[in-house]
Amino acid sequence: MRTLAAILLTVLAAVGGPAGANEAVPTAQDPVAAKRSVELARKLRCLVCQNQSIAESSAELAVDLRRQINEQIAAGRTDAEIVGFMTDRYGDFVLYQPPLKVTTVLLWAGPGLLLLLAVLVLRRALRQQAETPAPVPLTGDERARATRLLREEAAAGRDAAR
Amino acid sequence: MSRFLLPFGVFLVLLGFLFVGLKLNPREVPSPLIGKPVPEFTLPQLHEPAKAFSPQSMRGRVWLLNVWASWCVSCRDEHPLLVDFAKNHQVAIVGLNYKDKPDDAQAWLAQLGDPYTLSVSDLEGRVGIDFGVYGVPETFVIDKQGVIRYKQIGAVTVDALQGKILPLIRELDQG
Amino acid sequence: MIPEIGQLALILALLLAIVQGTLPLLGAQRGIRAWMALSRPLAAGQFLFVAIAFLCLAWSFLTSDFSVLNVVNNSNSRLPAHYRIAASWGSHEGSILLWVLMLSLWMQAVSVFSRSLPREVLARVLSVMGLVSVGFLLFLLLTSNPFERLSPPAAEGNDLNPLLQDPGMVAHPPMLYMGYVGFSVAFAFAIAALLGGRLDATWARWSRPWTTAAWCFLTLGILIGSWWAYNELGWGGWWFWDPVENASFMPWLVGTALVHSLAVTEKRGAFRRWTVLLAICAFSLSLLGTFLVRSGVLTSVHAFATDPERGLFILVFLAIVIGGALLLFALRAPQVSGGGRFESISRESFLLANNVLLIVAAGSVLLGTLYPLVLDALSGGQTKISVGPPYFEAVFVPLMSPMVFLMGIGPVARWKQATLPELWTLLRWAFATSLVAAVLVPLVTGGGSWGLRLGLFLAFWILAATVVNIRERIRNFRGAVHERLAMQPRAWWGMILAHLGVAVFIAGVTVVGTYETERDVRMAVGDTVEMGGHVFRFDGTTEATGPNYRAARGTVTVLRDGREVLTLHPEKRTYNASGMAMTEAAISTGVLGDLYVSLGEPIDAQSWSVRVYHKPLVTWIWSGCVLMALGGLLALTDRRYRLRSTRQQRAAAVISPA
Numbered sequence: 001m002r003t004l005a006a007i008l009l010t011v012l013a014a015v016g017g018p019a020g021a022n023e024a025v026p027t028a029q030d031p032v033a034a035k036r037s038v039e040l041a042r043k044l045r046c047l048v049c050q051n052q053s054i055a056e057s058s059a060e061l062a063v064d065l066r067r068q069i070n071e072q073i074a075a076g077r078t079d080a081e082i083v084g085f086m087t088d089r090y091g092d093f094v095l096y097q098p099p100l101k102v103t104t105v106l107l108w109a110g111p112g113l114l115l116l117l118a119v120l121v122l123r124r125a126l127r128q129q130a131e132t133p134a135p136v137p138l139t140g141d142e143r144a145r146a147t148r149l150l151r152e153e154a155a156a157g158r159d160a161a162r
Numbered sequence: 163m164s165r166f167l168l169p170f171g172v173f174l175v176l177l178g179f180l181f182v183g184l185k186l187n188p189r190e191v192p193s194p195l196i197g198k199p200v201p202e203f204t205l206p207q208l209h210e211p212a213k214a215f216s217p218q219s220m221r222g223r224v225w226l227l228n229v230w231a232s233w234c235v236s237c238r239d240e241h242p243l244l245v246d247f248a249k250n251h252q253v254a255i256v257g258l259n260y261k262d263k264p265d266d267a268q269a270w271l272a273q274l275g276d277p278y279t280l281s282v283s284d285l286e287g288r289v290g291i292d293f294g295v296y297g298v299p300e301t302f303v304i305d306k307q308g309v310i311r312y313k314q315i316g317a318v319t320v321d322a323l324q325g326k327i328l329p330l331i332r333e334l335d336q337g
Numbered sequence: 338m339i340p341e342i343g344q345l346a347l348i349l350a351l352l353l354a355i356v357q358g359t360l361p362l363l364g365a366q367r368g369i370r371a372w373m374a375l376s377r378p379l380a381a382g383q384f385l386f387v388a389i390a391f392l393c394l395a396w397s398f399l400t401s402d403f404s405v406l407n408v409v410n411n412s413n414s415r416l417p418a419h420y421r422i423a424a425s426w427g428s429h430e431g432s433i434l435l436w437v438l439m440l441s442l443w444m445q446a447v448s449v450f451s452r453s454l455p456r457e458v459l460a461r462v463l464s465v466m467g468l469v470s471v472g473f474l475l476f477l478l479l480t481s482n483p484f485e486r487l488s489p490p491a492a493e494g495n496d497l498n499p500l501l502q503d504p505g506m507v508a509h510p511p512m513l514y515m516g517y518v519g520f521s522v523a524f525a526f527a528i529a530a531l532l533g534g535r536l537d538a539t540w541a542r543w544s545r546p547w548t549t550a551a552w553c554f555l556t557l558g559i560l561i562g563s564w565w566a567y568n569e570l571g572w573g574g575w576w577f578w579d580p581v582e583n584a585s586f587m588p589w590l591v592g593t594a595l596v597h598s599l600a601v602t603e604k605r606g607a608f609r610r611w612t613v614l615l616a617i618c619a620f621s622l623s624l625l626g627t628f629l630v631r632s633g634v635l636t637s638v639h640a641f642a643t644d645p646e647r648g649l650f651i652l653v654f655l656a657i658v659i660g661g662a663l664l665l666f667a668l669r670a671p672q673v674s675g676g677g678r679f680e681s682i683s684r685e686s687f688l689l690a691n692n693v694l695l696i697v698a699a700g701s702v703l704l705g706t707l708y709p710l711v712l713d714a715l716s717g718g719q720t721k722i723s724v725g726p727p728y729f730e731a732v733f734v735p736l737m738s739p740m741v742f743l744m745g746i747g748p749v750a751r752w753k754q755a756t757l758p759e760l761w762t763l764l765r766w767a768f769a770t771s772l773v774a775a776v777l778v779p780l781v782t783g784g785g786s787w788g789l790r791l792g793l794f795l796a797f798w799i800l801a802a803t804v805v806n807i808r809e810r811i812r813n814f815r816g817a818v819h820e821r822l823a824m825q826p827r828a829w830w831g832m833i834l835a836h837l838g839v840a841v842f843i844a845g846v847t848v849v850g851t852y853e854t855e856r857d858v859r860m861a862v863g864d865t866v867e868m869g870g871h872v873f874r875f876d877g878t879t880e881a882t883g884p885n886y887r888a889a890r891g892t893v894t895v896l897r898d899g900r901e902v903l904t905l906h907p908e909k910r911t912y913n914a915s916g917m918a919m920t921e922a923a924i925s926t927g928v929l930g931d932l933y934v935s936l937g938e939p940i941d942a943q944s945w946s947v948r949v950y951h952k953p954l955v956t957w958i959w960s961g962c963v964l965m966a967l968g969g970l971l972a973l974t975d976r977r978y979r980l981r982s983t984r985q986q987r988a989a990a991v992i993s994p995a
Contacts, residue, residue, distance in 0.1 A: 060261070090191065095722070096726060096727055098723065100727065104708075108723065110700075111732045114697045115736065126689070169614060169663045174660070181711070183632075183714055184632060184633075184634060185635070189636060190721075202610070
């Protein structure tokens, strides 16, 4: 089997060998399939790696799983079937987008709930704000004193800047 | 006062989870195959490549499937345990030689002892994928009906063997 | 000898920190001046000793002292000098030492630049920072001694992880830690204010420049980290929503909210409790990030070698610092008055709304990051899930889009009271222009998802609203346009610049997300592949030798209209000490887009698998972040921070008799 593959490769290499400026051969023959394959691989987590998708990882298992994806796409399987193939073997852990289940309801609803809570708190805060009495306006004396102080301050500022 | 305690409360809950989290191993992913029939496959045997092996032939027996390779470092750690286990128990251990060179694998067994009833060669690792193997070694306990009952991720340890695998095998043997 | 000096210096620093964390604080509570006066010399002493310790460690690395375990594990005699220095913060131990160094640096800075602070406040601030320092120094000395000796010494080191051998490693951790730790200043000011019972506009004014400074560093740190991942990981991504990235992003989001709410508290006296809570949260999230990266509770590409014992130590530390702070908040917050009054449509309310959205976003990132852990814990290890980019993108875009939209309105809205008709009159042209641009641009450039239109709209919207803002701002001044522009304070210009940075960032993210192209091809010598108007020709590989690695060095010639325009050299390196293989992508950076080539695996004697990417506007992502950080820096140089007179405070006290 292996020798056969080796022979085939040599023949292929000889046929398609570099004779000039050839258009490079895509590693996957069909660009649409290749795109699908990469998109699928991006959504799947490589189990042996620290935290990488199997599209990104160069670990052997990731290479094998990419090959699986390519073969299954070639065999006409749908994305859902391929993802199912992975979860049947490795569990939901391989999915970077966790499916909506009882256990993940809070995960998916969480941001919405947080937002709702925040909006309620915000509304209350704004209403309270609007109800707080306006501050007592400054008396003429106070205003004059403040203006004087501010003017002094501005003068000092100019000095310092000089 | 009470509403100002809310951030503190949230933090306490978080702290609790982080504390529990310290004891968990995020790398150990439970297998969805537990309770499912063992995946079907036919692979050549390591020592006699002309002969094939299929899990079908193990029906009616409780057996272990141990995934190993000569390039795998922690396989060396668990190997003496397996050799010992094979000597003292009548349970079949099938070795799934995962992505290995058969010559290397045979040499490895010749040197360290062969606990396996037989080993099969999974050269390209496809059967490994069907078993959801993601790190070698892994060990599966399979019952008489051909259902996977337990998976040991990583090297088999004395604790795992005495505490889980052996009691499980005894229980399955009764049934 | 040198490592022992370092260790001794750490012990001395710890002793000083213990005194600093207690006496000035007690002094401030009881009004004992002599005790309060200790805080500044103690901070200086601590800085001195921590700096000595750090230099000792750097020296051990630089001279490859393989009798130090840390050096053996993370360095190599063949490692280039700048990476040997960077390796001193490449390990867990060294990075904690860097943390402490940054903390003592910030303490020293507060002590130098805040002389005009009331005695009690300065004493409390430095004391709180001293207490944080005690925790980290204890952590270093008890669980993570960077100077641990190895006997007998090793002949050679194991080398720094090849992933870390990148210019990013030299700049990223110091910047990031300056940001993380910088929030400790805002935290300390908040705690000091809670302890002193004075939570007013002056408090906000004091802590504002510190917060802005920390925020700038954090922005730069994250951006360098992202740029580093883009360069080094070899597949051209720039953000992965990895737990460790999230750990730095959450304090950034909360810090951004804090910078804005501090502005309101300072200018209008409003949001006092909220601002204090944010200051506590920003630093708490920094600490949480430190925990997540080092405890092993989450898996990440960037995590340190982990150790549950260390994790437990940090967790206890977290419990004390954060728990204590939040309890103090719960005790003192009810006594704080609401502050300045404003209507439900006003600049205050827009800022508050955006604050809330930023916090909800940070909360969602926290939820997504910790959910796998929570589920794992609740199910006793039986349910493991992964939460990755698809989740975060799905959650983040809907939350950030309204935030960015409000960002256009807030700065032109009036304080206290604004009206919608008035805002509409001001902004309708900006709104229409950006809407039209968002529809037209995709027609010209081709393609066009709703995501693209949304992104373009938001980018144009900020740009247009900023133009309106500038026009409105200078309308009431006299003189030529450039004079009127020059009259505006730098703080305001900082805001403009930072907001424009967000527009540039969004444009970059949107365009690269929509129009990037990638080809994975098999190339023999002479083969070509076309992409983004360029033809890439593979001219083979040669053997190359680096200081501590061997490499297959590819030559890829890029042609445009048949002419050779540039040559790229992607490498596949194998590092000698670890045997680790690394892909070193070759990138040609341009304003309009990057060309990115990385070598995959050799397929046979003649050919390689090669990945070629065209990434339009990708540099805009980082340029946008640089603009944000520059905006912050510009605001920091504002005149009012350079002169702070007591007169100003007196004037403020008269105007708002609170």
